Amino acid sequence: MKIRNFLLSGCLITALCSCGTSQKENLNLTLSKDVLFDKVKGAWAGQILGCTYGGPTEFQYLSTIIPDSVLIPWGNGEIKKWFDGGGGLYDDVYVDLTFVETFERCGLDAPVDSFAAAFLAKEYPLCHANQQARYNLLQGLPPHASGYWKNNPHANCLDFQIEADFAGIMSPGMVNSAVGICDRVGHIMAYGDGWYGGVYVAAMYSLAYVSDDIEYIVTEGLKVIPRESRFHACMTDVINWHKQYPTNWKKCWEEIEKKWGTNDIACPDGVEVPFNIETYVNGAYIILGLLYGQGDFEKTIDISTRAGQDSDCNPASSGGILGTMLGYNRLPEKYKAEMVIVEDMPFNNTVSFNKGSELSYGHALQMIEKEGGKISGSEVKINFQKPVPAKLEISFEGLKLDKRVVVDNWIANFPPIEFEGTGAVIKGELKGENVPEEYVAELEVYFNDKLIEVCKLPLKYNHRKHELFFNYVQPYDKYTVTCKWINPVKGADIWVRDVITYTTDK
Incomplete structure (x- = not known):
């Protein structure tokens, strides 16, 4: 493995590269508008498809792998049947889209109060950190305090991790801008590790626009998380175990379970039972799918699903990140065929897949210009940002x-x-x-x-x-x-x- 230094947008970047070329050569910072839109569309489609794929097994397998003998169904009308059933499966998508709508209505500088008001106004079903945040807001608690761990027992739950996609989707190659958006929105329902889960997911989405190297996306994205945090330690372990067992995801899963599978502090629902909705374990299953999926969409969402626990939201995140990297046009046809059926159907009290993609594309163009990039004719040039660690937050300390x-x-x-x-x-x-x-x-x-x-x-x-x-x-x-x-x-x-x-x- 070689260590390379290079300058990009005025920043010195050190890249670990095993392929003989530097990440400067691999990063694609100039995209056609058509490619940019295709990646935005791939991001949203990947999230929806991953969520649907894992829906039938959500929290059915706790602290255990879903066996290969258990077939995960995928047939005609697979997505539409969840819509017809009320659409509650897609809580990660419709909360996500609420924040997209807020940016469209209030602009890129929308304050936290606007996001909180939009979130509070929706009557879709919520659980865990989101529901406690809704309750806190209804009781008059300010948005910056509604996710704080002393006010929210679910502050470390994965709620923001599963709905931070929008921040990365609208910030191509601009990870620190994505983190800034997460700071405004994510503390409505999360704090500490719960917030870091969303920050990390958003960073990986952002990097997936400019790199086709999954390991780079996973490791570079982690640089936005403080090393002192529990979340960073867990993700680092998964990355290292992947290196130790590069062809055996189940062995890596066993290591995750052995070290990180028990939690008796944060979420009250997980105390002394195998149920685990914490960000770090489920975040580990996101990158487990990404690292061992090796760029194959179906393999990626299948591994993130078979890891268990929140088996719909974890493949939604890994599928959305990979969908950004691949773009919509490169997703498997059997999945895209199901997307077409529902592409103009609104998610629970929000907008449709097509409308959400259109809005996020517009926000991405605005962000590119705002952060020093350029839009000229049919292409965009991204002003890449070197990841900077977010502030340190510790929930339930002591x-x-x-x-x-x-x-x-x-x-x-x-x-x-x-x-x-x-x-x-x-x-x-x-x-x-x-x-x-x-x-x-x-x-x-x-x-x-x-x-x-x-x-x-x-x-x-x-x-x-x-x-x-x-x-x-x-x-x-x-x-x-x-x-x-x-x-x-x-x-x-x-x-x-x-x-x-x-x-x-x-």
Whole structure:
């Protein structure tokens, strides 16, 4: 392997190249407008196709590989059937497109408040970090705080990782511009590793415009992530294991599972169970597909799918990144044939594939000019940006799992929970029959008879609080947790599943 230095757009870039040529020679910074549009279209198509391919197995295989004996179906009307079923599979796409619409409406300098307002105005179904962010915004929390880990137990979940595609798609070869967009939008629902997942995906999309070298895209894109972060450490491990086992993705998967497969801190739904929706594990499955797929679209999305866990969103990301590199015209015909059927059908409360591609293409042209590139006649010249690490953020710093207590009963039978530590999460939901949708339950939570919070719990599903209660920041002490429902109504009840308590790693 040779180390090469070269100048590009005034920046000294060091490239590791095993092919005998420098990355300066390999980077294509001049594209025809037709090629640029083809890559934009390939990006969106790749995301949709990957999501559809992995849809039938989403969270069906937890901490296990989907066996080769399990055939993943692909037939006529494969995408349309998900549309006909309500389109909820495509949460990564329709949230993505919401931000595309915001740029179109408000311009490239749209402030975070515009994105938050657009996100809040949509009534499509959401989960995890996105849903908690929606709840936080409805409660009056500012956008920059709605994804912060003290306000969002799902701050490290993959929500922004699966919907940051738009930032990279509109920033060809301009990774730092993509990161800037992620800073504005991603903190609405994420922080720390949860934010880094989106930043990394956006950076890889950006680089996929100008390089046909998957390893370069994966390794160069990682330079936008601080080395001190957990996310960077996990992605680095995957890259190194790929070098160690270059032809055996399943062995690489085993190493990922062994070191990174267990998580008892961030997402409350993943505590002491194999379910894992954290960015780093699912991000590992994105680049697992990219590295071992070797530029083959079907192989790439199949590996990212068979790695398990969020098996629709991970191939959506790897498929979208590879689709950007290949362009729409080079995608396999059997997949494009299904895209044609739905190409003008709007995604849940947003725009269609064709319209989204058109809008992102226009935004990419605007970004190229804004960041010092040139548009002349039928071609564009990109002012390439050397990746710069984003700021360091650490979610749930110092927290350590104390225990998980299964309650699985109505709030009227909630037992006092004793623990020694700094905080707790109470999982459950408000249920109601013949209760007005606008009803909001109020649940008082006490630590040692001290009122910690009056939890407001909307009955309306799209306005719900993802957990009944969470608080990680009490002084270290011995506590007894108790609850009191102060405004019960006939037909409503509060079901409690688990109480998870936390201590510190001191």
